[in-house]
Amino acid sequence: MRYSGLRVFREAMTGHKGWTPAWRDPDPQPSYDVVIVGGGGHGLAAAYYLAKEFGQLRVAVLEKGWIGGGNVGRNTTIIRSNYLLDGNQPFYEFSMKLWEGMEQDFNYNAMVSQRGILNLFHSDAQRDAYTRRGNAMILHGADAELLDREQVRRMYPFLNFDHARFPIKGGLLQRRGGTARHDAVAWGYARGADQRGVDIIQNCQVTGFRIVNGRVTGVETTRGFIGALKVGVAVAGNSSRVMAMAGMRLPIESHVLQAFVSEGLKPVIDGVMTFGAGHFYVSQSDKGGLVFGGDIDGYNSYAQRGNLPVIEDVAEGGMALMPMIGRARLLRTWGGIMDMSMDGSPFIDRTGIDGLYFNGGWCYGGFKATPASGFCFAHLIAKDEPHPTASAYRLDRFRRGAMIDEKGQGAQPNLH
Amino acid sequence: MASHNLKPLSALGRETLAVETIGPVSTAEDADTALASLAIRRGREAEVMERAAQAGLPLPEPGRAESQGDWGAFWVSPGMWMVEAPFATHEDIVAHLKPLFGESASITEQTDAWARFEVAGPLQPLFERLCNLDLERFGPGSATRTMMEHLGVYAIRRAPDRMTLLGGRSSAYSLHHALVTAARSVF
Amino acid sequence: MLIPHPLLGPRDAQEFTYLGDAALIDRPDGLREPEAFHDYLYLRDNPAGVHRELWFHEQGDRSWLVVTRNTVTHEILGAELARDVARGRGRSK
Numbered sequence: 001m002r003y004s005g006l007r008v009f010r011e012a013m014t015g016h017k018g019w020t021p022a023w024r025d026p027d028p029q030p031s032y033d034v035v036i037v038g039g040g041g042h043g044l045a046a047a048y049y050l051a052k053e054f055g056q057l058r059v060a061v062l063e064k065g066w067i068g069g070g071n072v073g074r075n076t077t078i079i080r081s082n083y084l085l086d087g088n089q090p091f092y093e094f095s096m097k098l099w100e101g102m103e104q105d106f107n108y109n110a111m112v113s114q115r116g117i118l119n120l121f122h123s124d125a126q127r128d129a130y131t132r133r134g135n136a137m138i139l140h141g142a143d144a145e146l147l148d149r150e151q152v153r154r155m156y157p158f159l160n161f162d163h164a165r166f167p168i169k170g171g172l173l174q175r176r177g178g179t180a181r182h183d184a185v186a187w188g189y190a191r192g193a194d195q196r197g198v199d200i201i202q203n204c205q206v207t208g209f210r211i212v213n214g215r216v217t218g219v220e221t222t223r224g225f226i227g228a229l230k231v232g233v234a235v236a237g238n239s240s241r242v243m244a245m246a247g248m249r250l251p252i253e254s255h256v257l258q259a260f261v262s263e264g265l266k267p268v269i270d271g272v273m274t275f276g277a278g279h280f281y282v283s284q285s286d287k288g289g290l291v292f293g294g295d296i297d298g299y300n301s302y303a304q305r306g307n308l309p310v311i312e313d314v315a316e317g318g319m320a321l322m323p324m325i326g327r328a329r330l331l332r333t334w335g336g337i338m339d340m341s342m343d344g345s346p347f348i349d350r351t352g353i354d355g356l357y358f359n360g361g362w363c364y365g366g367f368k369a370t371p372a373s374g375f376c377f378a379h380l381i382a383k384d385e386p387h388p389t390a391s392a393y394r395l396d397r398f399r400r401g402a403m404i405d406e407k408g409q410g411a412q413p414n415l416h
Numbered sequence: 417m418a419s420h421n422l423k424p425l426s427a428l429g430r431e432t433l434a435v436e437t438i439g440p441v442s443t444a445e446d447a448d449t450a451l452a453s454l455a456i457r458r459g460r461e462a463e464v465m466e467r468a469a470q471a472g473l474p475l476p477e478p479g480r481a482e483s484q485g486d487w488g489a490f491w492v493s494p495g496m497w498m499v500e501a502p503f504a505t506h507e508d509i510v511a512h513l514k515p516l517f518g519e520s521a522s523i524t525e526q527t528d529a530w531a532r533f534e535v536a537g538p539l540q541p542l543f544e545r546l547c548n549l550d551l552e553r554f555g556p557g558s559a560t561r562t563m564m565e566h567l568g569v570y571a572i573r574r575a576p577d578r579m580t581l582l583g584g585r586s587s588a589y590s591l592h593h594a595l596v597t598a599a600r601s602v603f
Numbered sequence: 604m605l606i607p608h609p610l611l612g613p614r615d616a617q618e619f620t621y622l623g624d625a626a627l628i629d630r631p632d633g634l635r636e637p638e639a640f641h642d643y644l645y646l647r648d649n650p651a652g653v654h655r656e657l658w659f660h661e662q663g664d665r666s667w668l669v670v671t672r673n674t675v676t677h678e679i680l681g682a683e684l685a686r687d688v689a690r691g692r693g694r695s696k
């Protein structure tokens with residue numbers, strides 16, 4: 001079924017009786033050409049592009065819970081391509097371009113909203129750093145504008161411009177950045193993949209890999225063995241646990257990141273904004289809730305909830321930036337498990353086992369990467385060679401001294 | 417001798433020491449205490465303890481503060497203490513301590529690195545605002561380092577109703593501001 | 604989370620900074636064993652469950668602790684001075 005305005009109208013006239021489930025609920029086949037482990041944004045996007053762009057493969061996505069229950073449905077929905085380094089910027093700009101055409105491509109409303117992302121700066125040194133970043137973005141074909149204090153004031157007059165310690169001196173604006181409805185992205189890819197014959201199998205946890213003579217031949221699951229010529233793993237915070245079943249140790253630690261939503265308020269923030277002197281970012285959802293977050297908690301965790309010190313820290317960041325936020329009541333907080341890598345950048349790579357591919361290390365920024373990550377992972381699995389924009393995301397880059405460390409923090413995952 | 421009219425300033429940059437009374441509590445900046453750190457050199461622990469005992473200088477257990485005569489000390493980390501003495505008689509505190517410990521300990525002048533506040537009055541309602549110390553378990557004679565408003569601070573409980581706070585001198589104003597603001601909001 | 608400091612009793616985790624897996628105590632000689640050093644620096648076990656890890660009492664007594672904690676429940680099972688752990692493994696410093 002194709003979704004369209006006409007369709008909505010026709011269904012409205014006939015009591016909405018004609019809608020069908022957006023994807024099937026199939027039982028697993030004995031074997032597939034490609035099995036994707038993990039029904040998050042990245043796994044579903046990979047399956048979608050495998051089916052759509054890379055030939056008539058028989059593909060299954062195996063998800064231990066329900067699709068959209070992982071980080072893809074837990075993030076603060078920010079999309080942007082404002083990176084500095086060569087290994088990153090072309091990839092994220094490729095992702096931005098895919099976001100721009102995605103809803104037409106998979107015929108689903110993912111509420112992609114290019115409302116602009118503004119990174120505030122508070123010192124001359126930070127202005128220099130953002131100027132440099134903006135120039136790097138423009139050189140790679142993205143958009144960036146440096147705003148002075150008065151231009152920022154016109155956008156957001158209520159900010160604390162004269163904060164004694166962190167006065168706002170301006171901001172770096174990427175107008176094409178913004179937000180998207182996070183779980184709708186998972187649903188859109190799932191529906192698009194399903195329509196192209198992909199089996200999306202929920203409540204199916206992968207419990208082991210069958211590896212024969214250094215080659216993967218399938219996966220053990222809670223619903224039995226499923227054969228596969230190729231297996232792609234995209235399980236975000238569970239990367240280390242899953243790859244350990246294939247005997248691999250990864251350059252990844254799992255950490256919890258929290259998110260926060262206030263009660264619904266009248267429209268006040270029409271874009272995305274980040275505080276440059278602490279870690280705090282905020283946008284407003286279409287329902288009116290302020291959606292915000294800050295730092296990861298900072299210790300290894302597989303619990304999808306965090307602790308109070310970070311909540312306090314985030315609240316302090318919000319108060320420093322826009323004191324009126326102190327009047328808003330917090331409705332909900334939750335956590336998700338981040339696959340924090342050793343340099344803050346991800347992996348889309350082969351492994352030492354033939355036919356086994358790995359996608360992970362997305363840290364707290366993998367939502368914006370969803371379309372390009374799926375596309376590049378599909379490319380790698382189908383052609384056995386990396387997509388040009390993802391060619392730096394190799395597992396051996398530390399050995400080669402080719403880290404992609406945007407923050408310059410070194411091998412300390414909780415600082416990225 | 418060259419004559420000059422320089423005036424000593426307190427850690428808060430004032431010519432007189434800051435004293436506030438807010439409801440039942442008072443906070444007073446103190447400049448009458450000399451301070452030095454004392455750290456045991458490797459393998460010299462027994463010698464340091466013996467020399468300290470001879471000199472009548474207490475070196476308390478972890479988490480504790482003690483005083484004896486002119487000398488006071490509080491524990492800061494394994495094998496290390498802050499030693500206190502009256503400023504009037506021990507302005508050159510390192511020169512007093514070196515002969516007592518010889519080569520067995522490393523001794524460093526600390527007096528002007530810190531701002532010191534004496535807080536008197538009901539402590540519980542004030543400090544539960546300022547930090548996560550559990551005052552029930554932090555009776556007189558306790559000493560620790562903790563955080564107040566993001567600042568690292570030493571807290572020494574002298575008596576049920578008296579606490580000494582030491583904060584970095586370069587952030588003295590911020591600590592004072594935190595202290596006074598918390599007191600005003602509580603009382 | 605409250606960390607049971609072996610010298611100071613229960614302390615708020617907020618006073619600490621986190622380094623990671625306690626295996627970081629066993630640093631190989633990077634010049635003689637570059638392969639082992641790569642693994643030491645960049646690879647982690649990252650288990651779901653009981654994890655021994657290094658915490659630094661930065662806003663406290665500046666001790667390094669080895670804390671045993673469950674990464675699934677955040678339950679803290681114990682804490683030792685990292686110094687004692689290292690000495691127990693035959694390290695002199």
Ligand SMILES: Cc1cc2nc3c(=O)[nH]c(=O)nc-3n(C[C@H](O)[C@H](O)[C@H](O)COP(=O)(O)OP(=O)(O)OC[C@H]3O[C@@H](n4cnc5c(N)ncnc54)[C@H](O)[C@@H]3O)c2cc1C
Pocket residue numbers: 037038039040041042043062063064065066067068069070071072073074075076077078079204205206207234235236237238242257258259293334335336337338362363364365366367368369
């Ligand atoms: C609070 C928070 C805020 C964030 N904010 C942003 C943001 O603003 N912008 C941004 O770009 N990114 C953000 N992120 C990061 C982003 O959400 C993630 O990087 C991204 O979603 C990870 O990829 P994914 O969607 O495939 O992961 P997930 O949705 O977590 O998918 C992984 C799936 O694998 C499944 N799985 C695990 N183990 C197995 C197994 N053994 N067998 C089968 N299935 C398994 C899991 O159940 C899960 O559904 C945020 C994350 C969080 C938690």
